[in-house]
Amino acid sequence: MRSDSRLVLALDETDGEKALAIARSVGDIVDAIKINWPLVLSEGPQMITKLSEMSEVICDFKVADIPNTVRLIVENAVSRGASAVIVHAFTGDDSLRAAVEASGGAEIYAVTEMSHPGAKMFTAQHAEEMARLGVECGVSGFIAPATRPDRIRAIREVVGDRKILSPGVGAQGGKASDAIAAGATYAIVGRAIYGSEDPRASALSFAEDIRTVL
Secondary structure (H helix, E strand, C coil): CCCCCCEEEECCCCCHHHHHHHHHHHCCCCCEEEECHHHHHHHCCHHHHHHHCCCCEEEEEEECCCHHHHHHHHHHHHHCCCCEEEEECCCCHHHHHHHHHHCCCCEEEEECCCCCHHHHCCHHHHHHHHHHHHHHHCCCEEECCCCCHHHHHHHHHHHCCCEEEEEEECCCCECHHHHHHHCCCEEEECHHHHCCCCHHHHHHHHHHHHHCCC
C-alpha cells in the first residue's frame, strides 16, 4: 500500500451505491479502503473488485479458522482484487502461515488487539505474544488499537519495522495523530468519514491531523 496520507477508510456502509460514491470522493485522499462483512454481505463479494478499481482494498474478514479454510478465504479475496486481508492471530502458527502462503503477494495483517473495550478481557493479555508469532510466520503487519496508544507502542517494540494499522479513530474516541505518533503506520477511520455529511472534507481533516505529527 502507498503511504501518502497514512489514512485508511473503514467503509462499513451497507448501501452499495452510497459506498461506491464515498469511495470515489475520498479515493485520492486515503491510502486504502478497508471493507468488512457488512458491505460484502449486503452487496456481494463483487464489491471487492469494484472498489479495487478506485483504491487499494483491505478485506477485514478477521479470518479465524483452520488452515485450509483460511487459505480458501484469502485466495478468494485476493483473486477478486484485495490488496490485503486481515486475519486473527489467536488461531496459531499453522493458520497464520496458511494465510501468508495463500496471499500471492498481497499483504496479511494479524490482529493483536482490537479497539473496543471488550478486547481488554482476553486478546490484550496476549497481544505481544501474538505479535511475536506473526513476525515468526511472516505477516506483513498488525492491528493495534488507536483507542489505546500505549498498546501501539508495546506492539511496535515487538514487530520492528512491520506495518501497524490502528482502528478506533473518530467514533470510538481515538485520535489519528496520537496513533501515528505512538508508532502506527496507518490510522483507520470509519463512521467519522463515511457517516459524515461531507466524507471528503472529513477525510481531508483527518489527513491534516496526521500531517501534524509526520
